[in-house]
Amino acid sequence: MLPDSDLLFLPRNPSWVFLLGITSFAGGTLVISLYILSFL
Incomplete structure (x- = not known):
């Protein structure tokens, strides 16, 4: 598990946001x- 502080740096990379x-x-x-298909 990564500390919460490390996770804050990921959104600063545009490619991470795009891929996510x-x-x-x-x-x-x-x-x-x-x-939906399961109810058809």
Whole structure:
């Protein structure tokens, strides 16, 4: 586990924010899609 102070430096790197945003968006979309398909 990294200390919380180290995590504060990650958002300063634009590539980290971009990759994190893409990953969370893709993951969230995938989960929602599977969730909806399970009820069809």
